[in-house]
Amino acid sequence: MNKPLSGIQKSLTALLLSAVSMSILANTKTESTKKDDTRWYQADMIVFLNEQSMNGSEKWPAITPHSLPANSIKLKSYDPSGTHKESSSDLTSFLDQPDKKTSIDLERDAFVSLPYQSHLLQKEGNTLSRNGSYRILEQKAWLMPIKEGESTVPVRIRSYNTQSRMPSMLEGTITVSSSRFLHVNANFWYSELAWEGLANNMGSLSPSASSPEQKPMVDKELQLVTTPGGQPMRISRNFQLNESRRIRNSKQVQYLDSPVIGVLFKLTPYERPDKELLPEMTPDSEEKSPELGILPGIINQEG
Secondary structure, X not given: OOOOOOHHHXXXXXXXHHHHHHHHHHHHHXXXXXXXXXXXXXXXXXXXEEHHHHHOOOOOOOOOOOOOOOOOEEOEOOOOOOOEOOOOOXXXXXXXXXXXXXXXXXXXXXXXXXXXXXXXXXXXXXHHHHOOOEEEEEEEEEEEEEEOOOEOOOEEEEEEEOOOOOOEEXXXXXXXXXXXXXXXXXXXXXXXXXXXXXXXXXXXXXXXXXXXXXXXOOOOOOOEEEOOOOOEEEEEEEEEEEEEEEEOOOOOOEEEEOOOEEEEEEEEEEOXXXXXXXXXXXXXXXXXXXXXXXXXXXXXXXX
8 A cells, every 4th residue: 555655755756856857948958059059140251462562572481382171162153043053065964964953042052152242341342442552362252150169161262363464373261160259260372373484394295206205394393283274384482371360249350461462351140041032022013123232131230
């Protein structure tokens, strides 16, 4: 026969049930926190050249070889037609691969190069362009998620300028991390390129009669790059910027500088829509032209 619980036993049972309930509630909150520790941001970046460093007053270091992180990614290109196209010489083969025509959602997809109208550093870019002492090398913006305690994959930036009297190449990465505070690291190489000197260093490209299989002699110390057009060019000199900043205030533009190149970087909180937003339908009489500007999810930080 079961005996009735004493007052002490009842109190202990109530305390045990309360402890179990609090443990379940704490675990639920922890799981909820784990799910919510990812935040979305719009990243804006401008890399510019200090033209004053080209006049010989700045001593450049010796040419240094470099490589990009193996896990770095390139920003996806946005096609206004709504498809992400891959080049293919066989149209039939291209049409048979629907995964090659992936639709891009500018308001929800990460690591997509946003159109200029959505850039948040347009004012700063215009100021640099009007100043004869600086030249913009690259200007990009993209959306990305950032998880607390982790680093984003490095975003690879690469651009060439082979049409001017001073050919050049910009290559490097932008990485953002979150550990109590947000941090940005910019690691860029600016290289001046030259055509001259290739024949002397690479040897004759025409095989000799005595050794038709002989390969051209290549100077191992010669730093060569291949342009998008397939032409080899020599690096005449290069300069590295490798700087990090803690982002204390997302309203502020971060400035990472060196004697040769500089970087402007801004990280703006972004409210990513859970579902794809459909355009609002309006009567023809009230139809308005679309307004170009910032993405709808950008949080207004003015004031």
